Structures are given as C-alpha cells and as structure tokens.
Amino acid sequence: MEPSINIMLISSCEPQEPEENITHMDAWLYKAAAEGNIEVFNNNQGLPLESLKTPNHDNVLHLNLATQENAVSLFNRFLLKFMFFPVQYEICSPSLPNLITRLRGEKRSDFIEQILTKCPSLLLQTNAKGQTPLHVAARYGHSAIVKLLIKSCAKPRDGDLEKLGKDQVNAVREMLRIRDQESNTALHEAARCGNVEVVKALLEFEDPDFPYSANEKQETPLYIAARRGSGRLLSLLFDKFKSTPHGGSYGRTALHAAAMAGDAEAVKVILKKKGNLTKERDEDGHTPLHYAAHLGLRISVVEELLKWDVSAAYIGDKKRGMTPLLMATRQEALPLH
Structure with a gap:
C-alpha cells in the first residue's frame, strides 16, 4: 500500500504543526538524510517528503542539520591513508581539517537546497519540540544554512536578497520569530551557540523595533x-x-x-x-x-x-x-x- 501524503500549501512563512498522519522513516532513508545523500532521494522520486518523519517528528531537514559528523574523526581516518607517505603527510596534515569542514558544509548546503526544491513546505514544519529547521541550523552554528533557509523563505527575484519587497521581508520576519515549545526563537538558539555569523544573518532582515522577549x-x-x-x-x-x-x-x-x-x-x-x-x-x-x-x-x-x-x-x-x-x-x- 502506498503511504498517504498530506499536502500542505504555504501562503506565508508561518510554522507548520507536526503532522498527525506521518510516514515514519525507514533506516535507509534515515541514514541517507543524516549523511546528506541526495542521490537516494533523487533515485526515489515518489517519496512522501512532506509527511516523512522520525518518531520525534523531525523531517529530513531537521535530521540532516542535527547530525554532527566528527570532523576530527574524518581527518584522522583520512590521514591514515597518508601516514606511509611522509612527504605527502607533512604537506597535507595542517590544512586538511579546514578542507574537510568546508567540503562537508558545501555538501550539506547542496543537500538542503535540493530537498527544499523538491518539497518547499519542509522549511516551516516543526518537530515535536516546536522547532523549525532554522532553529536547528542556528543551534548548531550552520551560518551558510541559516542564510540559505532565509533565502528560501524570501524567494527573491534573481536571487538578490537586497531587493526584497515588503511582503518578502515580512515573510522572513515571521519565520525568524517562530517560537518553539520553550519559547525560543532562532535568535535565542544562535546566542546560545555563540556563532557570530549566524547571529548576523538572523539580524539582517529583522525590525530594529521588534522586542525579542x-x-x-x-x-x-x-x-x-x-x-x-x-x-x-x-x-x-x-x-x-x-x-x-x-x-x-x-x-x-x-x-x-x-x-x-x-x-x-x-x-x-x-x-x-x-x-x-x-x-x-x-x-x-x-x-x-x-x-x-x-x-x-x-x-x-x-x-x-x-x-x-x-x-x-x-x-x-x-x-x-x-x-x-x-x-x-x-x-x-x-x-x-
């Protein structure tokens, strides 16, 4: 039997309540989402992305953003391949951690962008804690993803965020101000994380008169x-x-x-x-x-x-x-x- 798909239409950037009728992720989909393996989702076009959730109501975006792959572990495994080649080891070892971090960030951004293209409504879905993907991205300090999510919400013409209309700015602000079950906004999460670039991105389109309580x-x-x-x-x-x-x-x-x-x-x-x-x-x-x-x-x-x-x-x-x-x-x- 095909899983039921509950279609939601987004008219503005308002939080979407966790779905009552959900399709639980199988292990292979969970793994693909956590690893950011877009090929799995490209090869299975009939997946009900909108209703696909973990038991905690995390969607594909929540899951990917909350997965923290250990960069040190990746770095050490990579260096093992070079240890028997002293010259290459000396050349590569100082710069590899930054390279691995950058490449993983680029892979994550590409995955998030392609998933949102397939299913835009995931952007504003909340999990069991009332958190949107923006909450999770801010909590883990993913500055590039925070900017990507804001851009996805604004839907700027020609991709230019400097030429947003009033309705687009208001849509972004609605998303920024969504509170989870503990009344945290993405800015609360970003302050807790301490990532300056994330905070800058969240403040760029906010109203200076708005009181973050x-x-x-x-x-x-x-x-x-x-x-x-x-x-x-x-x-x-x-x-x-x-x-x-x-x-x-x-x-x-x-x-x-x-x-x-x-x-x-x-x-x-x-x-x-x-x-x-x-x-x-x-x-x-x-x-x-x-x-x-x-x-x-x-x-x-x-x-x-x-x-x-x-x-x-x-x-x-x-x-x-x-x-x-x-x-x-x-x-x-x-x-x-």
Missing part, C-alpha cells in the same frame, strides 16, 4: 549572549535593536550573567549601554558585583564594575545583608580595596 526560562537573547561572555554578540544585539530586553532567570540581568561568566569585555559592553544595571539585584538581593566578588574568576571584572559604580560594593544582599566587599573578604577570592 524572554523564553520560558526567562532568558532573552541578550542575557544568553552575556552568559556566554561574548562581547561581540552583545555588541551586535545592542547595535541592531533600539530596545534590548536584558532579563534572565531568578531576576538576574545580562550584567549579572556577564559577571558570572567572568568576561570583562562583555561587562564593559553592557555597562556602556546599560550602566544603571550595576545596582540591580536578583531574587536573592545579589548585584552583579556580588557574583564577581564571590566567584573570584577575574579581578578585571570587579575592576570594571567598580570603575562604573563604586557604591555597588556596599549593597547588602537580602538574606544576610552581606556586601560584595565582605563577600570577597570571606571568600578570600579577590583583594578589593
């Missing part, structure tokens, strides 16, 4: 970038948006997160834009300086915070009224004077 963990993209201690990501977000929600879990701010990460550059970037956060206290009454003093990761973080607002050293927490100065002394972590 917190996910279910109460984390905004700015907070997540701060927790990574990434000054570059923070600068990108501040430069793009007119208003940047900075909240995080447990009442913490992005400045708390940067202080906890021990990154002085990230702290400096936040202070230049939101210097009033030095005295903001979390649910326990701790300021960013409390965390910097308690963790004792880097004295440069403490210095940056004190340089901006020395009075923060004398703010007590809720439980014991302990100040950052006293906390540092008791922890014997940093010499505060």
